[in-house]
Amino acid sequence: MKTAIIGGGASGLICAIIAARLGKDVVVFEADERCGKKILATGNGRCNISNQKLEPSQYNHEKFVQTLLGKFGLDDTIEFFDSIGLQLVVDTKPDRLYPRSLQAHSVVKLLLFELEKLSVEIKYDTTIKNIKQKKGVFTLSTSRLVSYKFDKVVLATGSLAHSLGKDIGYKIARNLSHNIIEPTPSLVGLISQNIYCPVLAGVKICTAVSLVVDDIAIQTIYGDLLFARYGLSGSAVLELSRYLPRDKSKTIYISIDLFGDMTTDELSRLLEDRSKIFVDKPRGQLLTGLVNDKFMELIGEKDSYSVMANKLKNITFEILDTREFKYAEVCRGGVDIGDIDHDTLQSKKTKELYFCGEILDIDGNCGGYNLQFAWSSGAVVAQSL
Numbered sequence: 155m156k157t158a159i160i161g162g163g164a165s166g167l168i169c170a171i172i173a174a175r176l177g178k179d180v181v182v183f184e185a186d187e188r189c190g191k192k193i194l195a196t197g198n199g200r201c202n203i204s205n206q207k208l209e210p211s212q213y214n215h216e217k218f219v220q221t222l223l224g225k226f227g228l229d230d231t232i233e234f235f236d237s238i239g240l241q242l243v244v245d246t247k248p249d250r251l252y253p254r255s256l257q258a259h260s261v262v263k264l265l266l267f268e269l270e271k272l273s274v275e276i277k278y279d280t281t282i283k284n285i286k287q288k289k290g291v292f293t294l295s296t297s298r299l300v301s302y303k304f305d306k307v308v309l310a311t312g313s314l315a316h317s318l319g320k321d322i323g324y325k326i327a328r329n330l331s332h333n334i335i336e337p338t339p340s341l342v343g344l345i346s347q348n349i350y351c352p353v354l355a356g357v358k359i360c361t362a363v364s365l366v367v368d369d370i371a372i373q374t375i376y377g378d379l380l381f382a383r384y385g386l387s388g389s390a391v392l393e394l395s396r397y398l399p400r401d402k403s404k405t406i407y408i409s410i411d412l413f414g415d416m417t418t419d420e421l422s423r424l425l426e427d428r429s430k431i432f433v434d435k436p437r438g439q440l441l442t443g444l445v446n447d448k449f450m451e452l453i454g455e456k457d458s459y460s461v462m463a464n465k466l467k468n469i470t471f472e473i474l475d476t477r478e479f480k481y482a483e484v485c486r487g488g489v490d491i492g493d494i495d496h497d498t499l500q501s502k503k504t505k506e507l508y509f510c511g512e513i514l515d516i517d518g519n520c521g522g523y524n525l526q527f528a529w530s531s532g533a534v535v536a537q538s539l
């Protein structure tokens with residue numbers, strides 16, 4: 155029985171290694187001239203492989219991921235990487251696991267060493283354009299005008315996220331009768347035309363950031379917010395981008411509180427007290443030393459202390475959209491998990507077709523969650539083949 159693994163990214167590579175170790179005959183097809191390009195871009199080139207506190211609740215389909223992590227979880231991942239010579243460490247951010255070298259490139263290198271050791275064939279520069287199944291045999295047509303026949307196929311083609319993303323995987327899945335939940339950019343900056351965005355561009359603060367949909371705060375995250383000319387970014391905003399409603403008719407705001415540790419009255423009193431220090435100075439100068447000077451722009455000369463306090467505790471930015479896919483770390487949406495068996499990741503629509511990685515409608519939070527899903531799903535598919 156021969157298996158084609160389409161995609162030499164995180165999920166495809168781990169799938170190929172574990173399958174080959176189990177004695178299965180696998181071939182990897184990779185559209186690019188090398189494998190694991192997206193892995194190289196992860197964690198700012200350091201590859202945040204996983205997270206010590208893996209919480210299924212950090213994914214969009216908690217139960218599905220819980221089942222998967224039960225089959226190949228954190229300990230299995232650490233053991234797997236150890237077996238290919240990669241030690242993992244926690245670096246500056248709590249619980250986030252990285253290769254000890256802090257180089258994403260070493261992750262790709264060791265995965266490829268292992269594939270070489272196992273004599274797994276990788277067909278580079280070969281895009282799979284279409285797949286058809288007839289009488290239990292898959293025919294794969296390629297960009298090289300050659301076609302191949304396989305008994306089993308694993309679609310590990312990733313998502314549209316980042317400039318490295320491709321959408322052929324979705325087309326192939328759709329042609330094989332799978333429902334595709336509309337892919338949208340996630341873990342991505344948000345676009346706002348608020349006039350203060352260009353004014354504050356470049357300012358980074360750590361604060362409570364809320365996503366407000368139709369006047370209801372649906373998520374609040376304490377973390378970094380970075381102002382940009384196009385709108386808002388920073389880790390808190392990237393995380394909140396996962397919860398943006400798909401319904402475009404809703405009004406969406408990001409609201410920030412620059413003084414989350416004080417009530418409006420306390421802040422108002424503080425500002426009034428400070429007016430004794432800043433005699434004869436413009437109103438905005440009362441903020442000197444409290445917040446970045448650029449926030450003085452928010453303050454009007456005639457603002458009372460309570461108006462100032464209200465403004466500083468509730469700065470809102472209307473959100474028009476997310477940035478495009480090329481700026482996104484991951485993709486929300488993909489192959490509907492209702493169309494696949496949750497234990498084996500085999501398609502319910504096409505026998506002997508399997509899915510792993512980001513092509514599936516699974517997205518997780520920042521902090522190693524998305525690569526962990528790629529490792530776990532790739533491993534589970536390998537065990538199911």
Ligand SMILES: Cc1cc2nc3c(=O)[nH]c(=O)nc-3n(C[C@H](O)[C@H](O)[C@H](O)COP(=O)(O)OP(=O)(O)OC[C@H]3O[C@@H](n4cnc5c(N)ncnc54)[C@H](O)[C@@H]3O)c2cc1C
Nearest residue numbers: 161163164165185196197202282312316511512522524525
């Ligand atoms: C900038 C950035 C930073 C990130 N940082 C992190 C992080 O630190 N931690 C974390 O957990 N996650 C991170 N992610 C997310 C993580 O990289 C992805 O979730 C993960 O790589 C998905 O693995 P995959 O195997 O599904 O897809 P990919 O790694 O994208 O691999 C898919 C492969 O399939 C190939 N392919 C596609 N179509 C075809 C075709 N038709 N024929 C042949 N080959 C094809 C592609 O060329 C690609 O090599 C980051 C993502 C980005 C963009």
